[in-house]
Structure formats: structure tokens, C-alpha cells
Amino acid sequence: ASSHPLWPDIERKVASQVSMAKLGVGECGAGWQLFAEDGEMKMYRREEEVDGLVVDPLKAVHVVKGITGFEVCHHFFSPQYRYDWETTLEHMVVVETISEDTILFQQTHKRIWPASQRDAVFWSHMRRLPDDQDREGPDLWTVVNQSTELPQYPANTGKCVRVYLTVCLLCQTLVNPPKNGGPVTRDDISCKITYCSVVNPGGWAPASVLRAVYKREYPKFLKRFTAYVMSKTKDKPIRF
Numbered sequence: 001a002s003s004h005p006l007w008p009d010i011e012r013k014v015a016s017q018v019s020m021a022k023l024g025v026g027e028c029g030a031g032w033q034l035f036a037e038d039g040e041m042k043m044y045r046r047e048e049e050v051d052g053l054v055v056d057p058l059k060a061v062h063v064v065k066g067i068t069g070f071e072v073c074h075h076f077f078s079p080q081y082r083y084d085w086e087t088t089l090e091h092m093v094v095v096e097t098i099s100e101d102t103i104l105f106q107q108t109h110k111r112i113w114p115a116s117q118r119d120a121v122f123w124s125h126m127r128r129l130p131d132d133q134d135r136e137g138p139d140l141w142t143v144v145n146q147s148t149e150l151p152q153y154p155a156n157t158g159k160c161v162r163v164y165l166t167v168c169l170l171c172q173t174l175v176n177p178p179k180n181g182g183p184v185t186r187d188d189i190s191c192k193i194t195y196c197s198v199v200n201p202g203g204w205a206p207a208s209v210l211r212a213v214y215k216r217e218y219p220k221f222l223k224r225f226t227a228y229v230m231s232k233t234k235d236k237p238i239r240f
């Protein structure tokens with residue numbers, strides 16, 4: 001895949017997104033406000049507008065027991081599971097499988113009244129990251145989704161308004177080895193998840209409507225997605 005024309009963009013974007021995801025909400029600039037909390041899940045947003053459009057960056061942190069960073073990223077990245085957990089998805093096309101860890105998608109999302117329907121065209125890349133703290137724990141895993149232009153899917157030609165998104169899912173597996181020295185089971189693992197996203201709605205939509213939609217959809221999405229991964233992995237061997 002390193003020969004693909006998108007490769008330099010992918011390398012650059014993954015590096016920048018992962019370093020930002022690693023920053024705590026306190027560190028990466030003021031302005032993060034907690035807007036949703038549910039158990040271990042905390043969701044922050046910054047109120048930002050670009051050309052009068054709400055593009056509020058979102059940062060969610062969550063700790064989920066019994067699953068690994070690989071399992072979370074694998075179910076987020078792989079197209080075959082997406083209709084199971086992405087409730088706002090109307091249609092998904094795998095435009096090109098660039099390599100086993102890099103896929104080009106075109107997706108149409110269900111219309112959210114009164115905004116017009118949206119579609120997105122983006123590359124998605126999944127990667128294991130060496131743990132820079134060199135702790136003995138398992139490595140980090142990430143998936144980065146980044147909008148890109150595709151001639152075969154020109155923006156704003158059909159019924160859909162094109163959204164522009166940058167998404168980073170960064171996962172760290174935490175292992176608490178059993179005292180008796182026995183094998184590690186799912187009771188001994190958890191996954192620290194950081195989900196960052198910036199979605200430019202692409203065309204005008206009332207700020208109040210968008211903020212209400214984001215406030216409703218993001219917590220629902222992360223809770224549903226993590227519950228889905230737990231359900232798909234609970235009786236299976238652990239994959240780190």
C-alpha cells in the first residue's frame with residue numbers, strides 16, 4: 001500500500017490525529033466542555049464554526065471491560081459489521097480496498113430532519129502503534145477516517161450534501177494479570193478508548209439543529225458500538 005498515491009497523506013494524517021488523540025482534554029487547548037457522561041464514558045466538545053457552519057470537534061473517552069484495542073478497531077474498521085452498529089448509515093460502498101488495512105468508502109447517512117441528506121467519501125486506515133512509553137503492555141491500535149475527493153463520487157451532484165470528516169479512534173488495551181498466575185481471561189482486560197471527530201456538515205444546517213443532533217447521536221453511537229463489540233467477542237478467544 002505504500003505505493004498508493006494516498007499513502008503520504010495517510011501517513012501524515014495518522015501521525016497528527018494520533019498525537020492529538022493522546023492529549024488529554026485538559027492539555028489540548030482550553031475550550032473543551034463536557035456535554036455527556038454515562039458511567040466510564042465522557043464526551044467533550046468545543047463549539048467551533050467554519051463559514052457559519054457548526055463543526056464542533058468532539059472528543060470522547062471511554063473505558064470498556066472485557067475487550068481489546070485490536071477488537072474495538074477491527075469492528076470499527078471492517079465494513080462487514082458497519083450496518084450492525086452504525087444506525088445513521090443508509091448505504092455504504094467499498095469503493096476500493098487499497099490494502100488489508102486501508103479502504104476507500106462512500107456512505108450515505110439517513111436524513112436528519114430538517115437538514116438535507118448527507119454523504120461522505122473517505123479513506124479508512126487501521127494500524128498498530130508501538131507504545132511510545134515502552135511499557136510492557138500491549139500496543140495501541142488506531143483507525144483514522146479522513147474525507148477525500150473521488151472523481152467517481154463528485155460532491156453535491158445528487159440528492160446528498162457532502163460532509164467532510166476527520167475521525168480518529170485510538171485504543172489502548174489494559175491487562176491486569178490474575179494473581180494466581182493463571183491465563184489472562186476477559187475479566188482481566190479492558191480497553192481505554194479515545195474517539196475524536198470533526199464533521200463539517202458541508203452545507204448549511206441550523207446551528208441549533210446540528211448541536212442537538214450531535215448531542216443525541218454521538219453518545220448513542222459510542223454506547224451502541226462498544227456494546228456491539230462486547231457482544232461479538234464475549235465467547236471468542238481474546239485477540240490483542
Ligand SMILES: O=S(=O)(CCO)c1ccc(-c2ccc(C3CCCC3)c([C@H]3C[C@H]3c3ccccn3)c2)cc1
Binds near residue numbers: 115
Ligand atoms: O466515525 S465514523 O467515521 C463511522 C463510520 O460511519 C462517522 C461518524 C459520524 C458521521 C456523521 C456524518 C454526518 C453527520 C451529520 C452532519 C449533518 C447531518 C448529518 C453526523 C452527525 C450527526 C452526527 C452523528 C454522530 C454520530 C453518528 C452519526 N451521526 C455524523 C460519519 C461517519
